[in-house]
Amino acid sequence: MEAQATQSRLTPFLVLFISLTAIFSSVTFYAMSSKPSQSFIGFGIYSQNGLQGYLPNSNLTVSVRQTVNWTFAVTNRMNMAEFVMIHTIIGNSSTTPPNATTPSTPPNATALLGATEQFINDGETSRINFTWTIESSYQIAQLTYLNVSIDGQSAVSSAPVGTTSGRNFRLIFELWTFDPVSGSFQYGYPGQTSQVGVWLQVWFNAS
Amino acid sequence: MRTLRPRSLTLLVCLLVSSIFLLNPPHHAWAQSTELQTAKQDLVQAFQSIQTAERQGASNTDLLPLTVQLNTALQYEEAADTYFRQGNNSTAVYYYAVQSIDISTQVSYQAQRLGNTAQTTTLYRTTLSYILAVVLALLAAVTVLEASRIRGFLKRRRLLKARIDYGGTSYAE
Numbered sequence: 001m002e003a004q005a006t007q008s009r010l011t012p013f014l015v016l017f018i019s020l021t022a023i024f025s026s027v028t029f030y031a032m033s034s035k036p037s038q039s040f041i042g043f044g045i046y047s048q049n050g051l052q053g054y055l056p057n058s059n060l061t062v063s064v065r066q067t068v069n070w071t072f073a074v075t076n077r078m079n080m081a082e083f084v085m086i087h088t089i090i091g092n093s094s095t096t097p098p099n100a101t102t103p104s105t106p107p108n109a110t111a112l113l114g115a116t117e118q119f120i121n122d123g124e125t126s127r128i129n130f131t132w133t134i135e136s137s138y139q140i141a142q143l144t145y146l147n148v149s150i151d152g153q154s155a156v157s158s159a160p161v162g163t164t165s166g167r168n169f170r171l172i173f174e175l176w177t178f179d180p181v182s183g184s185f186q187y188g189y190p191g192q193t194s195q196v197g198v199w200l201q202v203w204f205n206a207s
Numbered sequence: 208m209r210t211l212r213p214r215s216l217t218l219l220v221c222l223l224v225s226s227i228f229l230l231n232p233p234h235h236a237w238a239q240s241t242e243l244q245t246a247k248q249d250l251v252q253a254f255q256s257i258q259t260a261e262r263q264g265a266s267n268t269d270l271l272p273l274t275v276q277l278n279t280a281l282q283y284e285e286a287a288d289t290y291f292r293q294g295n296n297s298t299a300v301y302y303y304a305v306q307s308i309d310i311s312t313q314v315s316y317q318a319q320r321l322g323n324t325a326q327t328t329t330l331y332r333t334t335l336s337y338i339l340a341v342v343l344a345l346l347a348a349v350t351v352l353e354a355s356r357i358r359g360f361l362k363r364r365r366l367l368k369a370r371i372d373y374g375g376t377s378y379a380e
Contacts, residue, residue: 013352020344028340032333080261081274083254117281119254121274123267153289180255 041082041189042075043175043198045130051202060204064134070202072128074175076120078189083178084120085185086128088113088150090158091201093168098199103174103187110172111161114150134206137166146206166206173200242304243291246284249311253277256315260322264329269321273314280314283307 045051047070051060062068076082091097091110098104113132120126135147135155143162146169147155163169175198176185188197257273287303290296350357 009352013348016351017344017348020347021341024340024344024347025337028336032336081254081257081270083251117285119257119274119277119281121267121271122261124271124274178251178254180251180258183251 039078044073070130075125085176087174089172100197246304246307253311253314256318260318263322264325265321280307280310
């Protein structure tokens with residue numbers, strides 16, 4: 001009689017216990033899971049003195065031997081540390097700029113002036129100094145070419161990039177990230193389906 | 208005899224050139240480029256260790272000093288690379304490459320340690336959370352099924368604690 005009573009109480013207890021365990025475990029799983037977020041890398045450039053030159057025919061004029069100090073701001077929201085490289089490329093008004101999938105391809109109407117590398121922790125905004133100088137300029141066939149030095153390195157020629165009277169040069173900055181699988185840098189950062197290209201450009205006139 | 212003389216001269220020149228290489232082998236420069244190569248590889252390895260530690264659950268706050276150290280190692284490696292390209296200061300190449308390797312190795316080790324600790328902590332916390340969930344479910348099930356008994360028990364306790372009224376004190380006086 002007592003065994004029968006216990007049996008009749010055990011069944012609803014088990015049903016209730018299993019149901020509640022499933023509910024509480026689901027709540028625990030939800031609480032412990034990382035919240036969904038879209039990963040991205042933000043890339044910007046600024047100057048302490050205010051930066052012009054985001055558009056062609058800008059008023060930004062850089063003289064020979066003038067040192068220009070800019071700062072890159074790179075924000076890592078990729079949910080893991082990133083090893084980034086910024087390519088500095090010089091172009092003119094006829095240069096095909098990079099886009100969301102393809103980088104510009106020196107030396108096809110552009111010239112790679114240098115590259116800056118940095119490790120950036122997740123959630124961190126890294127500020128990278130970028131100092132550049134036009135060491136000298138020279139003319140060939142009515143086109144002005146520049147010798148540009150970046151961060152105190154030896155000067156690199158802008159050839160094959162030249163402009164008439166030194167007007168409408170542009171510095172193109174491409175963000176590349178290190179891919180541990182291939183062991184090389186890839187243009188942009190890994191998106192949900194493919195690489196997402198990130199680039200900037202600043203127009204200037206050389207005098 | 209005349210035909211042999213130029214050949215022997217050539218042989219002699221060859222021997223002299225070889226002996227110069229034997230006396231001053233290009234081993235030093237090759238070794239330094241190897242150090243530089245190792246510095247580059249160690250940087251990548253340390254970076255991968257940091258990423259692994261993150262996947263294992265290490266916090267950004269713990270990993271931030273390691274990233275700062277890795278950037279210092281990168282600067283040393285870049286300095287070594289610059290001197291190597293200039294080709295005029297082999298001691299500097301060696302010095303900066305070794306500095307970079309030292310820091311990268313330390314970062315790798317610390318990242319692995321942080322990763323292992325984070326993994327153990329995560330496992331412990333997860334197990335504890337699920338055990339707590341099951342215990343709560345058990346308590347809730349018992350509470351629901353035994354609600355009438357609990358209510359009765361509480362009533363009884365309330366009765367026991369209640370002050371006994373002996374029918375009014377004014378009458379007794």
